[in-house]
Amino acid sequence: MDIKKAVDALSRQCPDCVQNLADHNGTCEITVAAQSFHKVMETLHELGFDMLTDVVGIDRMPRAVRFDVIYLLLSTRDFSRLAVRVEAAEGEDVPSVSGIWHSANWGEREVFDLLGISFSGHPDLRRILMWENFEGHPLRKDFPLEGQDFDKPFDTETIKDYF
Amino acid sequence: MNDLFFIPIIKMFVIFGVCLFFITYTTWLERKALGHFQLRYGPMRVGYHGLLQPIADGIKNFFKEEVVPDNADRAVFLLAPIISISLAVMLLAVIPFGAPITILGKKVDLYLANPSIGILFILGFATIGSYGTILGGWSSGNKYGYMGGLRASAMIISYELSMAFAVLSIIMVTGSFSLVDMVGAQQHVWNILREPVAFLVFLISGIAELNRTPFDMPEAESELCCGYNIEYSSMKFSLFFLAEYTHLFVFAALVTTLFLGGWHGPILPGVVWFFLKTFTIIFLCIWIRATIPRLRYDKVMKLEWKFLLPVALANVIATGVVMALFG
Amino acid sequence: MELLGIIICGGAALACALLVILSKNTVHSALWMVGNCLALAVLFLFLNSQFIAILQVIVYAGAIMMFIIYAIMMLNQRQGFETDILKGLRSGRFVLLCLFMICLLGLGAGISPMALKGEMGPHAMAKFGEVDLIANYIFVQGIAAFELVSVLLTAAVVGAVFLARKD
């Protein structure tokens, strides 16, 4: 599938949803507004992007709309990649696509855990790499790298685990 | 009167001593043989080629800390290894190790006892001994142990049957329950030639009852992290371990007695033949362990109920028919 | 000497039997039952019937109790459960039970001298070679009854499996 064609088809199906089209070192990237995001992703899935390779969260701290979430898509039919970027301000939800791609389940959980971006409609939004009662989101740029509270002990009393 | 009183006690010490020595060295043999199968040396440090390793292990385990989990059923937890080892050692009493020999003008039989129901004694007490495994797993208060115990009991219930039927065909051929008579009947033709099917069934179900690969369900270390003995430490673990190898030794001795002509053999003395054959079977078990992957639990059950048991039954019937026609 | 052995084993069997119903934990009950079976087996040995003794060990202590323990372990994972019957037994009805057992013992004491005199008595067994004797009883004299019982048992097993099916 030609990426250009796919993007054209996308613009035809949901007009005005693609805010920006960029080429990042060979990978085509589209920027999508949060409200039309889920629909765009559904359309892209129908267009043949059947694998969600990864979900990347980036903290652009001084920026007003603080976070970027980038979904990396791949079509296993003709091996073309497409990156979909959606921006989210602090406290703003990104619609979850875990209903479309199962791999988004853990990918979004990781972004939630490490950056604190919550995903609306996610079936199981819990911490994944850090333990449950960990405070803060380590990959945020304002997360302290050292200091008094940096090395909190693993508290087995308050942790609500599977038992 | 004095003779009658002293000889069994002396024999008891000699037989248990010698056998436990051999059993301890079975662990060394297993580690060495596995090592060489797997491009390693096995134990090398303690003594020449690790010959003192079993003793070092024993001493080490003796001084290890005893741990009883809080969650364990304490009484049963302590009882389980005792059941395992004592019943396993009891089995040694009825195994005939060699032809009668003459010491100081007296004829001495190389077995401790020859009850008329020798083979049944072994089958029965081997089953009771497996209570040790089951209860050990159950009482640990550990889910892996519990599953190991559950698997162990299912294995015993199932494989006991085909094993008994394999033995039954030998009983039919020999006409006696006594192990000594069974060896006597094989002076000219070994039972393995008369009953090859029973031999195979006995071998397979025996390995299954011993919980050795490929049937090591109760202690599958990669699934249940050692299964029933997961919470055991120190001497209690050693007892389980020793019981396991005692069972292996008894099983090999039983195969020798039932199928390989016991102590019969040319040139060498009977005892030597007996131990040669026994250790060949033990080596076979080790070889199998080194080669074959583990079966899945439900497949193990299927193998027994859908294959081994019908084969063993058919073999019994065939033996009966042949005996009725030609015997 | 022999009498002492019989008394010890009989006492052990009785004690085990009592503990079967008095144990809180089901698995412990089952274990006492195994002990009971073993004590009975030793009693058989004192009666000179090795074969019956070993059958007692293989069939009851080995196979059947193994089944029962398997079932108990499968059903309740170590949480001992107390049914109403067990609770009742530990209260007043315990006395009743003891009385019942004493009656049974008396009955046994009255009957046993007669039974031990016959062809199946210990002396006859020691003389004859007991496996032959029992085989003769089962497979020659009582073959019809034996086969009938086996058919009945098979039917019972099939029926039980049918009734216990999940759907």
Place this chain on the structure above:
Amino acid sequence: MSESKTVTLNMGPHHPATHGVLRVVLELDGEKIVNATPVIGYLHRGIEKICESRTYQQILPLTDRLDYSAASANNLGYCLAVEKLMGLEVPKRAQYLRVIMAELARIMGHHLWLGTHALDIGAMTVIFYAFRDREMIMAMNEEISGYRLTPSFIRIGGVAQDATEDFIGKVRKFVKWFPPALEGYHQLLTENKIWTTRTMNIGTISAGEAVNHGLTGPSLRGSGVAYDVRKAFPYSSYGDFDFKVPVGEKGDVYDRYLVRMEEFKQSINIIDQAIENLPSGPILTDNPWVASPMQSEVQTDISALIRRFMINYKGTPVPGGELYSAVEGAKGELGFYLVGDGGEHPYRLKIRSSCFYLASALPRLLVGHMVADAIAIIGSLDVVLGEIDR
């Protein structure tokens, strides 16, 4: 008697068959799994966070620790991402050496997989045969880089040093030696009846579902999707070599096993081609910002000494921009999403870990099977916790 018929079994993080510190909470009905929840994070070292305060060169050894069983492939993935952002051209000889190292790493990773997978299923001898051969690759790693497990041999702009004659000799010897050894593995397992009953029709996942779950690498190819980054997006001269991408049919444990066994062969094939056609020439790019001067230069030239000091302690500024660059690691697609801001440290480095998504598919694969199968399935996915948790 009891309300719930299921037992919760906590498998791991200390369990011999979860390959590290993976923890799977299993809900069992008898021995059958009705629910499975993987719990990860026990090996979380925060590599992505650490990377934000390290220079590009300093990050390189961290990538070794991702999939530590096949370390060179991780180095390659990271270096390619940085080079792409900088627009560097890597000399041909270095590219070939990188391919050799990456493929050796793949064989190493597959050795570890084969040994532990077979050990999990109960065939305890295979691991020693596999480790005998793995040891030979370790010796090669040591010869060329000085380290056995984590070579860090592939550097930004090229490789650390030129291949010695000894190394080339060892590789040639290994290429000759390995195919018969591979036959040995096949003899132990492939036709073994117990092995096939334990692995066939276990953990089956269809192609569509596998793609949807984000599986990559041999685990995806076992389901019949011929997606291999080396073929789909050729990098580091992989286009020069002739190799096949083996695929399975059903997507069960056995198919994944066969695919990996075939990959052994293809990798050795690639190594053979690369070592025979190894071009001559430099092994490092001539970009002075990246190429650390050689020892001989440093000892005679003061500017080289300063330059080396600057590269090693201040780092290399990398132009701003974002990109995603992926390689085929031993377990699947290993990607680096690199965000540069013009400084010496990456603004953000997201590692696309193949094992992370393999582990996320575990609930789907495990449910309905028995505990013993769970072991086989986890083994067949070949997860490495260093890469899952990062």
